[in-house]
Amino acid sequence: MLRTIAVVSLVIALAGCGRYAVRANEKEHLADPVMSFEADPQEAAADDHVMSNREGAAGGAGTAGGGCGCN
Amino acid sequence: MQLTAAQRARRAAETVAALALALAPAAALADDGIDVNTTWYQEQRQGGQGGLTVIHPQADAAIDVGDHTTLSLGYAADAVTGATATVYAVDAVSTATTFSDLRHQGSLGLGFEGRRARLGLSGAVGVERDYLSLSVGGSASVDLPGKNTTFAVSYGHARDQVCDKSNGELQPLERRALTGADPCAKDYGVLGKDSVDAAMTVLTTWRDLSIDTAEASLTQNLSPNAVLQASLYGQVVEGFQSNPYRRVRVGPNEPQEHVPDTRARVALSVRLNRYLPRAHGAVHVSARAYSDSWGVNAGTVELAYSQYFGRSLLLRVRARAHQQTAATFFKDAFFYETESTAGAYFTGDRELSPVRNAVIGGKLTVLSVAEDDHKVWGLFDRVDVNLKTDVLLLDELPADDEAANLGGRARQFLSSDQFLDAFELQLGLRTAW
Numbered sequence: 001m002l003r004t005i006a007v008v009s010l011v012i013a014l015a016g017c018g019r020y021a022v023r024a025n026e027k028e029h030l031a032d033p034v035m036s037f038e039a040d041p042q043e044a045a046a047d048d049h050v051m052s053n054r055e056g057a058a059g060g061a062g063t064a065g066g067g068c069g070c071n
Numbered sequence: 072m073q074l075t076a077a078q079r080a081r082r083a084a085e086t087v088a089a090l091a092l093a094l095a096p097a098a099a100l101a102d103d104g105i106d107v108n109t110t111w112y113q114e115q116r117q118g119g120q121g122g123l124t125v126i127h128p129q130a131d132a133a134i135d136v137g138d139h140t141t142l143s144l145g146y147a148a149d150a151v152t153g154a155t156a157t158v159y160a161v162d163a164v165s166t167a168t169t170f171s172d173l174r175h176q177g178s179l180g181l182g183f184e185g186r187r188a189r190l191g192l193s194g195a196v197g198v199e200r201d202y203l204s205l206s207v208g209g210s211a212s213v214d215l216p217g218k219n220t221t222f223a224v225s226y227g228h229a230r231d232q233v234c235d236k237s238n239g240e241l242q243p244l245e246r247r248a249l250t251g252a253d254p255c256a257k258d259y260g261v262l263g264k265d266s267v268d269a270a271m272t273v274l275t276t277w278r279d280l281s282i283d284t285a286e287a288s289l290t291q292n293l294s295p296n297a298v299l300q301a302s303l304y305g306q307v308v309e310g311f312q313s314n315p316y317r318r319v320r321v322g323p324n325e326p327q328e329h330v331p332d333t334r335a336r337v338a339l340s341v342r343l344n345r346y347l348p349r350a351h352g353a354v355h356v357s358a359r360a361y362s363d364s365w366g367v368n369a370g371t372v373e374l375a376y377s378q379y380f381g382r383s384l385l386l387r388v389r390a391r392a393h394q395q396t397a398a399t400f401f402k403d404a405f406f407y408e409t410e411s412t413a414g415a416y417f418t419g420d421r422e423l424s425p426v427r428n429a430v431i432g433g434k435l436t437v438l439s440v441a442e443d444d445h446k447v448w449g450l451f452d453r454v455d456v457n458l459k460t461d462v463l464l465l466d467e468l469p470a471d472d473e474a475a476n477l478g479g480r481a482r483q484f485l486s487s488d489q490f491l492d493a494f495e496l497q498l499g500l501r502t503a504w
């Protein structure tokens with residue numbers, strides 16, 4: 001598992017971690033609300049609530065944020 | 072009383088983690104706002120006692136306090152009514168009875184935002200008749216140079232208490248289950264205390280449960296139209312995790328369900344959002360792998376698509392599939408009855424059985440944004456009205472040799488045998504000013 005995590009992290013880092021991977025003036029689409037992970041925390045919480053009562057394997061679906069980094 | 076302690080523990084921990092993690096982007100948006108949302112969940116059940124209905128209202132407010140600090144307050148409730156089985160057996164349906172439960176939860180959070188970093192702190196209190204939860208959490212996130220990479224971590228700790236029948240030193244196969252008629256006394260409304268009768272015999276006691284949850288995520292802009300997130304999640308639950316009400320027929324006995332005191336979970340998820348400029352829409356893909364120390368292993372995949380219609384309508388459709396293996400000590404009811412337990416533990420928890428769960432749904436959002444100083448409804452910079460619906464399909468799989476199961480599985484859970492198992496309807500309002 002740890003090896004998988006390390007490989008995934010490395011791939012992500014190499015895929016586009018460069019300082020100029022996406023320039024500030026290219027972030028129009030990344031800033032769109034549909035590109036945010038869990039743009040609606042209440043909806044995400046309610047979904048987790050429902051799923052945790054149907055599945056024993058709850059948790060760890062991902063975190064909020066993402067999308068832009070252009071603030 | 073229908074939910075297991077573990078389910079409610081997960082819910083409490085998830086609430087804190089979600090709240091803590093939500094603080095960072097909320098602070099970054101720097102918008103004051105109030106969000107309200109109500110979820111109606113309806114599940115079909117066998118047994119002639121009706122289905123299961125959950126009404127889940129939520130209200131959250133965020134207010135900027137100064138240039139770098141956001142204060143958030145939240146309230147959520149659960150009103151649950153419906154049918155539940157009291158004994159896990161080949162014919163659990165005939166033991167069906169009705170119940171109702173009401174839970175309240177309040178939360179408080181503080182978010183601090185710097186130029187590239189954010190910090191969130193949160194606390195929550197949950198109260199219901201037979202379950203109490205006190206939890207705290209914290210999160211931090213930082214944008215790396217270029218602001219194309221965000222690294223975030225969060226941690227939450229919950230100290231919960233579960234009302235249980237006082238079973239003294241009884242062995243697991245002798246323990247009695249809690250009933251709805253048993254008292255569950257509290258001090259100050261949030262601290263459990265033993266209930267005693269006139270002869271000072273302890274009737275019920277509160278069992279401790281601690282939950283520690285940690286999560287780390289890396290979010291990476293891959294291109295002007297694509298963003299990827301990888302998350303690693305871990306949780307350790309220590310304490311009483313059985314459903315105190317549930318009995319399991321083991322041979323000639325019907326003792327209270329008995330599961331291990333320690334459960335460690337780990338999950339790895341990857342999500343990708345891809346914007347489609349020509350279509351004015353976006354594709355969302357996610358996958359998740361899960362494993363825990365009780366032997367439950369699971370995989371979940373989801374595919375979704377968002378499409379704008381003009382400037383004021385957004386439609387999102389999604390399909391999600393989940394499959395999991397059973398806990399090592401779970402057996403189909405027939406085998407508990409005829410072969411006894413698989414080791415020290417026994418459970419009738421459907422969530423610990425092998426299941427497939429599928430969700431198909433859609434969400435329609437009406438977007439209103441202030442223009443030229445004309446506020447939406449004369450007050451807000453932005454208002455979103457959401458209507459969302461999901462249909463849920465459940466397929467219960469055999470945990471043991473199906474050919475040897477002479478009692479069958481059709482009535483061991485109350486789950487409906489119909490293709491459409493449940494539906495969820497959400498109505499939400501999000502505002503910012």
